[in-house]
Amino acid sequence: MSLILEPSSIRLSSVAEMAQLELALVTVQATGGVQDLASEIVSLAGGRLMSLGEAGFTAQVTNRPEAIDAMIAELDGVAPIEVVRSGSLSVPKI
Secondary structure (H helix, E strand, O other): OOOOOOHHHOOOOOHHHEEEEEEEEEEEEOOHHHHHHHHHHHHHOOOEEEEEEOOEEEEEEEEOHHHHHHHHHHHHOOOOEEEEEEEEEEEEOO
């Protein structure tokens, strides 16, 4: 089976017409008060806790790329972190 798209059916959207989000998985190595502060930073960025351990936590954050950049910058000054990002995911705005 082959898929053929007619040129008239293809529409390119500008960035302004797109809804962009990014997924980040963040592991923070921290305990006690530092862990609480790091957790608050992640929560303010829209993050959700995935796992919690004695030495830190892992969270999932889905937000605009610039919001994830800001969260990483804040966390970087608080505790050691590891981050995996999906890259920008976009769909046309309705």
